[in-house]
Amino acid sequence: MGMWALLDAMWEMPAEKRIFGAVLLFSWTVYLWETFLAQRQRRVYKTTTHVPLELGQIMDSETFEKSRLYQLDKSTFSFWSGLYSEVEGTLILLFGGIPYLWRLSGRFCGYAGFGPEYEITQSLVFLLLATLFSALTGLPWSLYNTFVIEEKHGFNQQTLGFFMKDAIKKFVVTQCILLPVSSLLLYIIKIGGDYFFIYAWLFTLVVSLVLVTIYADYIAPLFDKFTPLPEGKLKQEIEVMAKSIDFPLTKVYVVEGSKRSSHSNAYFYGFFKNKRIVLFDTLLEEYSVLNKDIQEESGMEPRNDGEGDSEEIKAKVKNKKQGCKNEEVLAVLGHELGHWKLGHTVKNIIISQMNSFLCFFLFAVLIGRKELFVAFGFNDSQPTLIGLLIIFQFIFSPYNEVLSFCLTVLSRRFEFQADAFAKKLGKAKDLYSALIKLNKDNLGFPVSDWLFSMWHYSHPPLLERLQALKNSKQD
Numbered sequence: 001m002g003m004w005a006l007l008d009a010m011w012e013m014p015a016e017k018r019i020f021g022a023v024l025l026f027s028w029t030v031y032l033w034e035t036f037l038a039q040r041q042r043r044v045y046k047t048t049t050h051v052p053l054e055l056g057q058i059m060d061s062e063t064f065e066k067s068r069l070y071q072l073d074k075s076t077f078s079f080w081s082g083l084y085s086e087v088e089g090t091l092i093l094l095f096g097g098i099p100y101l102w103r104l105s106g107r108f109c110g111y112a113g114f115g116p117e118y119e120i121t122q123s124l125v126f127l128l129l130a131t132l133f134s135a136l137t138g139l140p141w142s143l144y145n146t147f148v149i150e151e152k153h154g155f156n157q158q159t160l161g162f163f164m165k166d167a168i169k170k171f172v173v174t175q176c177i178l179l180p181v182s183s184l185l186l187y188i189i190k191i192g193g194d195y196f197f198i199y200a201w202l203f204t205l206v207v208s209l210v211l212v213t214i215y216a217d218y219i220a221p222l223f224d225k226f227t228p229l230p231e232g233k234l235k236q237e238i239e240v241m242a243k244s245i246d247f248p249l250t251k252v253y254v255v256e257g258s259k260r261s262s263h264s265n266a267y268f269y270g271f272f273k274n275k276r277i278v279l280f281d282t283l284l285e286e287y288s289v290l291n292k293d294i295q296e297e298s299g300m301e302p303r304n305d306g307e308g309d310s311e312e313i314k315a316k317v318k319n320k321k322q323g324c325k326n327e328e329v330l331a332v333l334g335h336e337l338g339h340w341k342l343g344h345t346v347k348n349i350i351i352s353q354m355n356s357f358l359c360f361f362l363f364a365v366l367i368g369r370k371e372l373f374v375a376f377g378f379n380d381s382q383p384t385l386i387g388l389l390i391i392f393q394f395i396f397s398p399y400n401e402v403l404s405f406c407l408t409v410l411s412r413r414f415e416f417q418a419d420a421f422a423k424k425l426g427k428a429k430d431l432y433s434a435l436i437k438l439n440k441d442n443l444g445f446p447v448s449d450w451l452f453s454m455w456h457y458s459h460p461p462l463l464e465r466l467q468a469l470k471n472s473k474q475d
């Protein structure tokens with residue numbers, strides 16, 4: 001009988017106490033589940049000290065050990081940073097950090113002559129302070145990750161000055177987008193009447209499409225240097241491949257990722273008939289930006305013709321363990337273009353917009369519930385921004401976890417399909433060697449705990465991808 005009495009007592013608690021308790025309980029449940037998974041994966045890093053048989057051809061023992069130690073360091077870091085952020089979030093809730101920040105924002109507005117009727121102005125001050133707080137508390141973690149872990153394992157290419165300038169730039173650009181967009185969204189919710197959720201959803205749809213359109217041309221270049229891929233064999237082959245699958249390619253860029261890190265990547269972007277491909281310089285074995293870096297390091301004047309590099313510099317470039325051969329780069333692009341040809345990009349956009357519409361609809365249903373505000377310390381006011389925060393971040397968290405897991409599973413399916421697409425283009429052999437090289441360049445650890453990888457990996461484990469490329473049978 002005791003157990004039922006306890007449940008009864010909990011049920012007797014006021015609704016706002018139940019809501020608050022449930023939010024905290026769920027947050028810690030997720031945290032403990034993820035910590036349990038991370039410990040399982042950590043055990044794999046600790047105990048798998050020799051290259052497993054099936055990897056013999058793929059990874060030498062030196063790289064294997066390097067990647068094992070890198071992943072161990074990363075897992076220790078993510079344990080402490082995860083614990084910190086869970087405790088920080090809990091303390092903010094328990095000690096009323098959100099209503100405190102709201103009152104503080106109101107005070108600042110008051111000093112500037114804006115009364116409580118200027119709710120949107122107060123909301124913008126709140127957002128500015130909240131993002132400033134999270135940027136400052138996240139900074140030591142980010143510094144440690146970049147200058148201790150990434151540095152120790154040979155990935156970091158940033159100086160402290162570059163890092164700080166970058167962080168400030170990111171903060172300013174974020175505010176320039178976040179504040180105007182939020183004020184318009186709040187205004188639409190305020191004046192939208194009964195069907196405000198439809199207008200709010202349409203507005204966020206338009207904003208996300210505009211951001212995708214301008215991101216690569218106007219936002220990304222604020223942080224990284226983009227140069228058109230020089231005329232030559234690689235560019236020709238990319239154009240031929242794009243044409244063969246009717247990909248409306250307009251430009252190919254190389255981004256100077258090597259200024260930040262020696263991790264590598266490739267992606268495409270753009271709407272309709274205006275697609276661009278972006279390759280990281282760290283992906284391209286033959287790309288000259290790295291040579292220039294090395295020339296400058298060795299005190300030589302960089303030459304514009306790209307000819308006549310000394311043997312010593314060539315050797316140094318080779319030692320940078322960098323990138324893939326042209327055929328492998330094409331295979332990686334074959335995979336990326338597979339995502340486009342198979343409609344993965346469009347499917348992802350449709351899923352995210354359906355989700356967004358559903359969330360705004362449920363928000364409209366819940367926003368009138370006073371107990372949601374009281375639960376988080378808002379006894380006498382119900383600001384729209386706070387409603388968005390409470391409902392989207394806290395009330396939807398169980399739904400968000402389930403959705404995120406389903407999207408991870410879907411993403412793995414898409415990756416297999418894109419690999420199979422590259423294989424159809426006759427790129428199986430090159431993609432096989434490219435995946436091995438990229439795994440080596442990025443010090444990926446090829447052994448994973450099944451539960452950890454199922455929950456976290458948006459890409460299938462390396463061995464499974466290689467196996468699928470080897471098999472002649474296609475799904």
